[in-house]
Amino acid sequence: xxxxxxxxxxxxxxxxxxxxxxxxxxxxxxxxxxxxxxxxxxxxxxxxxxxxxxxxxxxxxxxxxxxxxxxxxxxxxxxxxxxxxxxxxxxxxxxxxxxxxxxxxxxxxxxxxxxxxxxxxxxxxxxxxxxxxxxxxxxxxxxxxxxxxxxxxxxxxxx
Amino acid sequence: xxxxxxxxxxxxxxxxxxxxxxxxxxxxxxxxxxxxxxxxxxxxxxxxxxxxxxxxxxxxxxxxxxxxxxxxxxxxxxxxxxxxxxxxxxxxxxxxxxxxxxxxxxxxxxxxxxxxxxxxxxxxxxxxxxxxxxxxxxxxxxxxxxxxxxxxxxxxxxxxxxxxxxxxxxxxxxxxxxxxxxxxxxxxxxxxxxxxxxxxxxxxxxxxxxxxxxxxxxxxxxxxxxxxxxxxxxxxxxxxxxxxxxxxxxxxxxxxxxxxxxxxxxxxxxxxxxxxxxxxxxxxx
Numbered sequence: 001x002x003x004x005x006x007x008x009x010x011x012x013x014x015x016x017x018x019x020x021x022x023x024x025x026x027x028x029x030x031x032x033x034x035x036x037x038x039x040x041x042x043x044x045x046x047x048x049x050x051x052x053x054x055x056x057x058x059x060x061x062x063x064x065x066x067x068x069x070x071x072x073x074x075x076x077x078x079x080x081x082x083x084x085x086x087x088x089x090x091x092x093x094x095x096x097x098x099x100x101x102x103x104x105x106x107x108x109x110x111x112x113x114x115x116x117x118x119x120x121x122x123x124x125x126x127x128x129x130x131x132x133x134x135x136x137x138x139x140x141x142x143x144x145x146x147x148x149x150x151x152x153x154x155x156x157x158x159x
Numbered sequence: 160x161x162x163x164x165x166x167x168x169x170x171x172x173x174x175x176x177x178x179x180x181x182x183x184x185x186x187x188x189x190x191x192x193x194x195x196x197x198x199x200x201x202x203x204x205x206x207x208x209x210x211x212x213x214x215x216x217x218x219x220x221x222x223x224x225x226x227x228x229x230x231x232x233x234x235x236x237x238x239x240x241x242x243x244x245x246x247x248x249x250x251x252x253x254x255x256x257x258x259x260x261x262x263x264x265x266x267x268x269x270x271x272x273x274x275x276x277x278x279x280x281x282x283x284x285x286x287x288x289x290x291x292x293x294x295x296x297x298x299x300x301x302x303x304x305x306x307x308x309x310x311x312x313x314x315x316x317x318x319x320x321x322x323x324x325x326x327x328x329x330x331x332x333x334x335x336x337x338x339x340x341x342x343x344x345x346x347x348x349x350x351x352x353x354x355x356x357x358x359x360x361x362x363x364x365x366x367x368x369x370x371x372x373x374x375x376x377x378x379x380x381x382x383x384x385x386x387x388x389x390x391x392x393x394x395x396x397x398x399x400x401x402x403x404x405x406x407x408x409x410x411x412x413x414x415x416x417x418x419x420x421x422x423x424x425x426x427x428x429x430x431x432x433x434x435x436x437x438x439x440x441x442x443x444x
Contacts, residue, residue, distance in 0.1 A: 001167060017164060018164070018165055018166060018167035018210070019161060019162040019163070019164050019165055019200075021161075021197075021201075040160065040201060041198060041201075042194065042197070042198055042261075042265065043350070045262070045264065048264055054238070054267040055263060055264045055267060056264050056267050056268055057264045057265065059197075059201075060193060060194055060197040060198065060265070060268070061193065061197070061268065062167065062190075062193070062197070062210075062212075064167045064169075064212070065169075065190075065193065065212060065214065067169075108263070108264065112263075126349075127263060129262045129263075129349040129350050130261065130262025130263060130264050130265060130350055131262075
């Protein structure tokens with residue numbers, strides 16, 4: 001079947017099998033490898049992207065379901081004036097070790113901060129409850145998201 | 160894993176969805192939000208010939224106030240249910256339980272109707288629908304009918320809907336003044352399934368408990384009412400001792416199973432302990 005969607009502002013159309021997962025469409029058809037394919041069981045959250053501005057696990061959505069919709073991936077986080085504050089926060093606070101969970105953490109964090117700009121650390125932990133870091137570096141990840149909350153971005157990214 | 164190949168259709172009206180389901184014979188599968196179906200497809204536990212995506216049918220969306228009850232479209236996402244002002248005001252037990260389902264990303268796609276139709280014994284929302292005496296409206300080629308929650312859940316992942324029917328909406332009577340509520344979920348990890356869950360609504364008047372509704376999650380192949388606890392609480396003193404005495408019968412009549420997470424007798428123990436906690440919190444005791 002043919003699907004068309006907009007990923008990070010770029011239109012893409014492709015012929016795919018209906019069973020293709022969105023995460024594979026993003027990586028293989030759109031060629032965007034920032035989104036990771038992790039547990040494949042809806043648990044780890046590293047495949048998290050936005051569909052129409054809402055964070056979703058792209059291993060649990062068919063590419064066909066995103067037909068006609070707006071997708072944003074980690075490649076779309078950086079603004080015209082540089083890194084998004086959540087990206088900078090992960091640098092400032094050493095918010096990653098192996099980095100495998102990072103794209104999902106970043107997309108979840110940005111989605112969350114757009115809705116709760118001044119969260120407590122407990123609220124941050126709840127927000128990332130669907131993201132697993134197997135390096136178990138959660139303290140620094142929470143610190144990084146908190147850093148980003150204290151450094152609001154100046155440019156708007158819209159999905 | 161990659162699902163077995165299937166065809167995909169995305170109807171925009173309920174009659175189109177029913178027609179697609181009928182046309183598929185017994186091999187069609189309704190996709191509401193897909194958050195239970197996609198894992199099932201990936202694990203190849205199901206191999207439908209056609210997936211009927213109902214997520215863009217406007218008539219399945221939204222929450223409305225219907226006087227003495229609220230009506231929730233089956234395709235309303237968990238995120239929209241738990242943030243609905245109507246749900247929060249008139250069915251706060253549902254809002255509270257929904258906020259414990261999985262994680263924020265799953266709640267953006269997963270739907271109330273999907274969770275009920277999937278009928279997972281460890282799912283949180285069937286017990287809530289049962290405790291609140293919900294009514295589920297379904298439609299098929301032979302028309303529409305209403306099914307009481309008590310008659311809807313029949314076995315593991317099995318409901319009384321026919322193969323060619325789809326769930327359209329869920330009606331929940333409003334919880335009026337004097338009712339308190341609580342959903343107590345015992346889980347191993349933040350986004351884990353309930354090892355046991357208890358949905359409780361408690362009505363108080365003049366220091367007594369006048370009525371209680373209690374639904375148990377994962378204590379049988381389907382959600383069950385803790386009927387003996389409800390009976391014991393009716394007219395009971397609103398005290399810790401009276402609630403504890405009543406909750407001692409929470410596992411009566413249940414059929415808990417043993418699995419990787421818990422043995423059946425441990426689940427029975429949990430049911431008694433967290434029924435007490437849920438009722439105390441719901442009753443403000």
